[in-house]
């Protein structure tokens with residue numbers, strides 16, 4: 001009876017999804033994925049920071065906000 005409640009079913013599906021993700025991704029794979037995302041984030045942050053700054057600067061001016 002308890003298993004037929006919507007809440008129990010939702011909990012089961014979330015649990016199943018986590019179990020499936022855990023089964024398809026091993027620990028080292030997750031570590032590599034996290035490292036890749038971190039490296040990509042750092043690369044974008046440092047390589048594109050001047051570009052991003054310029055585009056934000058231009059955006060500010062095109063929006064009518066003067067900064068200098």
Ligand SMILES: [Zn+2]
Nearest residue numbers: 057061067068
């Ligand atoms: Zn400016």
